[in-house]
Amino acid sequence: MGLLMFYEYLDKVEQLLEQKKDIELYNYLENMHAADIAEVLENLEVEDQTQVFGLLSDEKATDVLEQINSEDFSSLIKALTYEKKVTLLDLMSQDDIVDKLIELPESRQKEIIAFLDYEDAEDVKQLLVYEEDTAGGIMTTDFVSIKKDYSIYYAIETLRAIAPDAETIYYVYVTDDLDRLVGVISLRQLIISPPNRAVDTVMNENLITVNVNDDQEEVAKIVTKYGLLAVPVVDDSNVMLGIITVDDILDVIEEEATEDIFRFAGTNEDEIYENDDTLFERVRNSVTSRLPWLIITIFGGLLSATVLTSFQSTISANATLALFMPLLAGMGGNVGTQSSTITVRNIATHAIEGVGIFKTLIHEISVGIFVGIVCSLLVAVAAYFMHAEYHIAIIVGIAMWANMTTASAIGTIVPLVFKKIGVDPAVASAPFITTTIDLTGLTIYFSLATFMMANLPK
Structure with a gap:
């Protein structure tokens, strides 16, 4: 609305x-x-x-x-x-x-x-x-099931009796005498099949199921991948416990997307307040969700200050170098954020698997190289016309290219590494990437400046 x-x-x-x-x-x-x-x-x-x-x-x-x-x-x-x-x-x-x-x-x-x-x-x-974020926590037990030895006629009559209380009857699940799921049959197939045939002769035995303890995000991916209106939930013995319908999956997708967006920004869903929350509650929720990541960023800034300290003599020799620090850090941060956003999204949708990891890395680094070339040329020319000495313009241009290329690589690699070690990349990527790019960017810039100022003719 x-x-x-x-x-x-x-x-x-x-x-x-x-x-x-x-x-x-x-x-x-x-x-x-x-x-x-x-x-x-x-x-x-x-x-x-x-x-x-x-x-x-x-x-x-x-x-x-x-x-x-x-x-x-x-x-x-x-x-x-x-x-x-x-x-x-x-x-x-x-x-x-x-x-x-x-x-x-x-x-x-x-x-x-x-x-x-x-x-x-x-x-x-x-x-x-069941845990709230599991298949068991979002399933319903209002499903339609019939026994495999029922005739089609008896199955339809059974459906007439139990369908009014069911969540959906698009899929009719077939179980054995121990309530283990053995097949599924569509309502359409039931209607067009001869009434004297047994259900197990027309049912589909190629089942797509989820375990009751599966994470709801994994369930959503399965339903989305196979285009299901509902997916059956079973236990470790394949006993059918319930179903999860597509409307519940839409809620899960919205919930998980919201959660990932908050986490990527260094906050969480606690900042979504209700209408009757007091101002104190709103402020408290925001402070407790944002402060930990800001503290991490502070330590990253302190490390950057340590890097600058080691190049103090270079900065003292030519203060013009300091003018371009914000530009280099900002551009590196933007490129890193772009690459990490694409990578986190691809991880979430399982678009990065196997050789896809290598292809994604090559793609993002290539993008970083080419956008770095264009931006470095623009910055070098701009620096020269800002009356910087020609060697300073060269230093700034090369540093910009190297920083953007490195940032694209870091923005891609960090989420992949976190995923590999079992850490949610949407949670930890942003502060870690920002800190890493700042450190590498400053190191590249002043290392290059120190070398070139000592070796290039003035």
């Missing part, structure tokens, strides 16, 4: 609330998407939230509960009658219930689970046991 559209919805709802036009408000809400209603509710006062939510039909209210944040979910459920709580929670999918409960205190979790029927309550409790 665009920002203008959101404010239009919010203003209209607030206007109808103020005018107490409940029937008109009900009709207006029924024509809105559940995600839009959820966003509007999150920006209303608690009393208004309850009033608006109470006007929704059961189906629309269920969709809204699945879209809204955990805190407002808890608040809205608490305000409902016992019968309404039971009805709406029964209509919600189990994975969506778990997504809301996992962010609530344990005592509140138990209160809400108490309104579920016994079977659903046990399933939800089991899902809460």
